[in-house]
Each structure stands twice: as structure tokens, then as C-alpha cells.
Amino acid sequence: MAQEIERKFLVEGDFKSSAVKQTRITQGYLSSVPERTVRVRVKGDKGFITIKGIGDESGASRYEWEKNIPVQEVEELLRICEPGVIDKTRFLVEYGGMTWEVDEFHGENEGLIVAEVELDSADQEFEKPEWLGEEVTGQVKYYNSMLMKTPYTRW
Secondary structure (H helix, E strand, C coil), rough: CEEEEEEEEEEECCCHEEEEEEEEEEEEEEEEEEEEEEEEEECCCCCEEEEEEECCCCEEEEEEEEEEEEEHHHHHHHHCCCCCCCCEEEEEEEEECCEEEEECHHHHHHHEEEEECCCCCCCCCCCCCCEEEECCCCHHHHCCCHHHCCCCHHH
């Protein structure tokens, strides 16, 4: 079983000058119940379907399964997704030997910028960039599946 371990933070400074890549992402949810989210996504010129399980108590670790699918199939599935589409640009930033994924949201989530780092274990040490703000790991309102229901601009 694939296990995803990540920590999530708000961003409060300039990260773009350190970005090595950026990709536009559009995604929707076929299911957004906490026990299992089923997401379809167009990331650049690639399509994906992802299933995630419920997180552990800390919210840092949960089951994740992902498979590439044709972009055309993602576009078809987006038509039957739950209301609300996530639109964001993902920046990859190398820092302290880690790759940070920094998502700058657009549309109804405009103004929200969140950084995630994937870890090998829940207790793994890592260096924090100076542009990191408050840690929001496990805070459900920052999950993409919740941002489509209650966008950041409505908080």
C-alpha cells in the first residue's frame, strides 16, 4: 500500500525566485468524502486519477494511489465531478535537499499559497525555507477537496 507523508505550510515570502519549474493544474473531485477522495487532474499536458484515504491523527500520512490517464478522459470526467474546480499553479522549489511543491491558487481560491514537502517518515527532520509561514498540516480547510466546497475567498 502506498503511503503519502507530507507537511503543509502557508507561504509568507518570495519563493518564485527559487522555483525550478512551474505547471498549471486543473482538478476536480469525483468523491470528496473524508474516507476516500477520488480526484482527476490535468497537470501540464498529463492526466491523472488519484485516490486518497483518510489521514492519520496528525493529518501528515495517508494512503495514496495514482495512475496516469489520457487528458481527454480527465476532461470527460471533469464534467461529472462534484461542483467546484481547483485551478492552481504549482512551483517546484529545491531547498535544503528537499523538493517543495508550492501551490498558488487562482479563481475562487485566489490569494492562497500553500507549500508541501513529502517526507520518508513522519519524524523526518527538514530545513524550513525563510518564506514558510504557519504550519497547516492536518487542517481540513486547506485540503483541495475542501477548497472546492468552501473556497478561500469565502472564509
